[in-house]
Each structure stands twice: as structure tokens, then as C-alpha cells.
Amino acid sequence: MIIILNNDVNENERQAYDMTLMDGQMGKSYLVKGMALEKATEIRLSALGMTSGTAVLIMNKKNNGSMVIKVRGTRFAIGAKIAGAITVEERQEA
Template structure:
């Protein structure tokens, strides 16, 4: 299941990031690591998502959201 599959308001934990190495490293520097709790705040028709991670809101495009695999909390 990816970040795009979570319902709005739903909580999950990151299980794996399947993106290019440079993108994955950047997300890790921002605090998105395995087992990090994430709450999905909003989804856009374009595929973008807005999430809350460790008290900070992030917006990710469709490609990144589909590359972040999660497990339900």
C-alpha cells in the first residue's frame, strides 16, 4: 500500500521508500524514515498529497506519494 491509498485523516507508518536514491535521501533528511508515523491531511485530483510528519506538513506530488510504501497504524 502506498501513501496515495490512505484515506484522508488516516494514520500510517512508513514501511519503505521506493524512489531514486537522491530523492529517498532527501526525504530521510526531512525526517521521513522507516516506522515514522504519518497522517494524511488531504489528497488532490492531480495525485498530490498533503501529510503531517512529526508536526510538520509536507506536500508531495503523485510520483513521490506512490513511491512511499506504508502500513496502517
């Protein structure tokens, strides 16, 4: 189940919609759009500050997809299973 946190997805954004954190590049920042995980894990991630619209910076990434990210100033290591279930969009640099 994909919880769409951002409801007003227009057609132009539709194409980029399926991008997950796993597709992200090291050293780049992304905005969280939604996630599709077990409820307990989703709540845990939200409680850690990964709410919709939050910026996530990929600090390090391994070939198998597990990565180190920075969310609201805190670093986390997440497995490929979580990284592949968080949908993101590229952050427009101001």
C-alpha cells in the same frame, strides 16, 4: 528498487505490503515501511524525518494523488510520484 527497511515481513503482512501512501485516506495516519525513489529524493525525504516506522498523517489529498502530509509535526506537500512510491501500513491505534 524497493529498499525494505523492515526486514521481518511475515506472510500475514505480505498482502498489505504493497499499499502506498497514495492508497491512504484523508485524515488517517500510516507508518512508513519503505520507499522506491531516486536515491537523492529518498535521502531528502529521510532527512526530513520520513524514516522507516515514522507515522505519516494525510491531511489533504487531490484526485491526481498529490497530497499534504504531516510528518513529525511538519506539513509537506508531495506529488503523486512520491506518494505512490512510499509503502506504508495502517497504524494500529493504541
